[in-house]
Amino acid sequence: MGAGGPDDEENNRWPPWLKPLLKERFFVQCKMHADSHKSECNMYCLDCMNGALCSLCLNYHKDHRAIQIRRSSYHDVIRVNEIQKVLDISGVQTYIINSARVVFLNERPQPRPGKGVTNTCEVCERSLLDSFRFCSLGCKIVGTSTSFQKKNKFASMISDSEDSYSSSCSHGKLNNNIKVQSFTPSTPPPTSVNYRTAKRRKGIPHRAPMGGLVLQY
Numbered sequence: 295m296g297a298g299g300p301d302d303e304e305n306n307r308w309p310p311w312l313k314p315l316l317k318e319r320f321f322v323q324c325k326m327h328a329d330s331h332k333s334e335c336n337m338y339c340l341d342c343m344n345g346a347l348c349s350l351c352l353n354y355h356k357d358h359r360a361i362q363i364r365r366s367s368y369h370d371v372i373r374v375n376e377i378q379k380v381l382d383i384s385g386v387q388t389y390i391i392n393s394a395r396v397v398f399l400n401e402r403p404q405p406r407p408g409k410g411v412t413n414t415c416e417v418c419e420r421s422l423l424d425s426f427r428f429c430s431l432g433c434k435i436v437g438t439s440t441s442f443q444k445k446n447k448f449a450s451m452i453s454d455s456e457d458s459y460s461s462s463c464s465h466g467k468l469n470n471n472i473k474v475q476s477f478t479p480s481t482p483p484p485t486s487v488n489y490r491t492a493k494r495r496k497g498i499p500h501r502a503p504m505g506g507l508v509l510q511y
């Protein structure tokens with residue numbers, strides 16, 4: 295099966311149970327215990343990875359790490375205090391449902407984007423609160439995969455090569471603009487500007503005091 299190469303690296307990034315868990319269908323009648331009232335399958339064994347389990351099935355997984363799936367308007371969620379013990383959920387938006395903090399397993403199609411939304415899931419573009427990157431565990435798997443990030447990097451290189459270098463430092467950018475204006479009165483062709491910026495970046499420690507001087511005008 296595992297042919298080696300980049301696929302292996304991709305699969306090792308996550309615990310082996312995660313992808314099977316996200317594909318599983320929960321809240322179905324247990325085939326083994328169809329005659330029981332408590333046979334709705336809402337548990338998953340992280341050690342056996344053998345599908346959705348009902349509370350009777352769970353008797354066979356006593357010392358195993360089992361996790362309970364809950365429902366919020368027909369979508370599967372897991373309580374944060376259960377999943378964060380076994381998985382890094384940073385970047386995934388959490389929600390308070392029935393006074394418990396939960397994360398969604400998979401993305402939920404959003405009929406239309408909310409108005410005035412500034413932050414969206416990097417994968418499915420569902421609107422999110424600021425500071426979160428993904429709407430669900432499923433979107434985090436996709437969004438942090440190397441193939442997805444390569445695609446994103448390529449897109450941002452096309453749209454703005456400058457941003458990928460200095461997006462975190464708008465002051466540095468401002469400095470550059472001021473310097474370009476004050477040192478080159480005649481408008482140079484775009485290629486020479488790029489050359490200058492590239493060169494200047496190498497000499498940042500040397501040039502920094504001058505940048506400060508320019509700012510004091």
Ligand SMILES: [Zn+2]
Nearest residue numbers: 339342355358
């Ligand atoms: Zn088990």
Ligand SMILES: [Zn+2]
Nearest residue numbers: 324327348351
């Ligand atoms: Zn069962």
Ligand SMILES: [Zn+2]
Nearest residue numbers: 415418429433
């Ligand atoms: Zn999403």
